Amino acid sequence: MAGPTIVLLPAWGSGHFMSALEAGKRLLVAGGGAVSLTVLVMQAPTEIEASVVEAHVRREAASGLDVTFRRLPAVEHPTGCEATEEFMSRYVERHAHHVKAAIAGLASPVAAVVVDLFFTPLLDAAHELSLPAYVYFASTTAFLALMLRLPELRDDLTVGFDGMEGTVDVPGLPPVPPSYMPVCLVSKTVKNYDWFEYHGRRFTEAKGIIVNSSVELEGAVLAAIADGRRPAPAIHAIGPVIWFDATPPPEQPHECVRWLDAQPAASVVFLCFGSIGFLDAAQVRELAAGLERSGHRFLWVLRGAPAGGVRYPTDADPGELLPEGFLEATAGRGMVWPRWAPQKDILGHAAVGGFVTHCGWNSVLESLWFGVPMATWPLYGEQHLNAFEAVASMGVAVELRRTTAKDGDAARSLVEAAEVERAVRRLMAPQGGGSSEAREKAAEVSAACRKAVEEGGSSHAALQRLVREIVRLVAGHTRPE
Ligand SMILES: O=c1ccn([C@@H]2O[C@H](COP(=O)(O)OP(=O)(O)O[C@H]3O[C@H](CO)[C@@H](O)[C@H](O)[C@H]3O)[C@@H](O)[C@H]2O)c(=O)[nH]1
Numbered sequence: 001m002a003g004p005t006i007v008l009l010p011a012w013g014s015g016h017f018m019s020a021l022e023a024g025k026r027l028l029v030a031g032g033g034a035v036s037l038t039v040l041v042m043q044a045p046t047e048i049e050a051s052v053v054e055a056h057v058r059r060e061a062a063s064g065l066d067v068t069f070r071r072l073p074a075v076e077h078p079t080g081c082e083a084t085e086e087f088m089s090r091y092v093e094r095h096a097h098h099v100k101a102a103i104a105g106l107a108s109p110v111a112a113v114v115v116d117l118f119f120t121p122l123l124d125a126a127h128e129l130s131l132p133a134y135v136y137f138a139s140t141t142a143f144l145a146l147m148l149r150l151p152e153l154r155d156d157l158t159v160g161f162d163g164m165e166g167t168v169d170v171p172g173l174p175p176v177p178p179s180y181m182p183v184c185l186v187s188k189t190v191k192n193y194d195w196f197e198y199h200g201r202r203f204t205e206a207k208g209i210i211v212n213s214s215v216e217l218e219g220a221v222l223a224a225i226a227d228g229r230r231p232a233p234a235i236h237a238i239g240p241v242i243w244f245d246a247t248p249p250p251e252q253p254h255e256c257v258r259w260l261d262a263q264p265a266a267s268v269v270f271l272c273f274g275s276i277g278f279l280d281a282a283q284v285r286e287l288a289a290g291l292e293r294s295g296h297r298f299l300w301v302l303r304g305a306p307a308g309g310v311r312y313p314t315d316a317d318p319g320e321l322l323p324e325g326f327l328e329a330t331a332g333r334g335m336v337w338p339r340w341a342p343q344k345d346i347l348g349h350a351a352v353g354g355f356v357t358h359c360g361w362n363s364v365l366e367s368l369w370f371g372v373p374m375a376t377w378p379l380y381g382e383q384h385l386n387a388f389e390a391v392a393s394m395g396v397a398v399e400l401r402r403t404t405a406k407d408g409d410a411a412r413s414l415v416e417a418a419e420v421e422r423a424v425r426r427l428m429a430p431q432g433g434g435s436s437e438a439r440e441k442a443a444e445v446s447a448a449c450r451k452a453v454e455e456g457g458s459s460h461a462a463l464q465r466l467v468r469e470i471v472r473l474v475a476g477h478t479r480p481e
Helices: 014-030 047-061 084-093 096-104 120-128 141-156 191-203 215-225 255-261 281-294 343-347 361-369 383-393 417-427 437-453 458-478
Strands: 005-009 036-041 067-071 110-116 133-137 208-211 235-237 268-272 297-301 334-337 352-357 374-376 397-399 403-407 410-414
Touching: 005 014, 014 036, 014 047, 014 067, 014 110, 014 133, 014 361, 014 458, 036 047, 036 096, 047 067, 084 120, 084 191, 096 120, 110 120, 110 458, 120 133, 120 191, 133 141, 141 191, 141 208, 141 215, 141 235, 141 383, 208 458, 215 235, 215 437, 215 458, 235 458, 255 297, 255 334, 255 343, 268 281, 268 343, 281 297, 281 410, 281 417, 343 352, 343 361, 352 361, 352 417, 361 383, 361 437, 374 383, 374 417, 383 397, 397 417, 437 458
Parallel strands: 005 036, 005 110, 036 067, 110 133, 133 208, 208 235, 268 297, 268 352, 297 334, 352 374, 374 397
Antiparallel strands: 403 410
């Protein structure tokens, strides 16, 4: 009979899929041949997301590691969902019987089932098959701590965080002003809040939560979760889990990298807003004006608004989006790249000295890995909380503040040009002299993160403990009665 396998159920978005897959591969390698990895691939709900997943699967299937991919049958899409996370949770729920059948049909004994943070309805399949189940949490431990607290917070909130006075107690963080609460759960009257609360409750049913973080990054939060004041699952902090493409680099480096090659060290501010982030036309104009006035070199990944009912941004038309004369005025010191860019190659380039980011957790970790300080520009999801943590708790970022102005009857929130200019100047302040504290702190955190995943480091040790636990469990549940 084939050896035991770990079954992984990753979510389809780039920020989740690659992170979970990389974590699965680390378990596989740490297992030293004791376990293989089986990835159950859910059909992503849109064509564009499905093609991104397929590209990752093709590349990983050729990696030579003991990873098998199995596609799950398609299901009907739920309708009438108010928000992305609600859609995701209800879509996943519909897969429960397919997942159970797929796991039950595997030729290998199953060592453990690992599901994405939005896939907790699938814990039932593991329980029904008497298999140990873990959750892979691709975001911050602070967001996990908040999700675990949502049931008790519901009683404290009249409407939601948006109407709340005072601060929110997120275990292990300094008091959080309500404006930094994840936008996906500002109001408790929306279905999204119910779903996050549902997942938070279910986390405690898992054998453990594997987080993409480390003691060095979020030690206080990890300690606060484990302090016994409320029910909490075991946490395995094995991060930073960052995926690096192992395929040989192209003969000709990417155009962005070639442009960076011609810039002085630590002189360029890089701007990128994740896999689905984009700015509207008015915001693009403010950002352009601020960048121009800052006088700094920049590499800006500019995306256009999604089109055709798909939530992915389109390639931008800089001529249409940027203010007249901007490209001419910044020629030689600025580059605008209108489509997907090789973010990790850029952040790892010596010419990059700062990162204006939407604060997706993978982007934050990648920036810290390379010791690049950030300016925070959260857009959606849990990014406002990540931004707060990066500025107020870790000290590795400067904040970009929004101004809210009246626009007819509605309120409109914008990061104004003067704020961009101020924050970019502060972010790019050189080491020593007017040194940015965030730069020094980011360099320290970079060293700590790299050490954490090396032999003898905290995350390396946590990974080894987790694999030993999984292997012991296999021995337990496959032993004859
Ligand atoms: O032009 C681009 C844009 C993005 N990336 C990569 O895409 C990933 C983006 O991940 P992340 O920064 O986490 O952003 P999202 O894709 O927006 O991630 C989702 O998942 C994260 C992890 O749960 C959450 O923190 C975010 O809020 C959520 O939007 C990173 O690896 C980037 O390097 C590129 O390589 N090139």
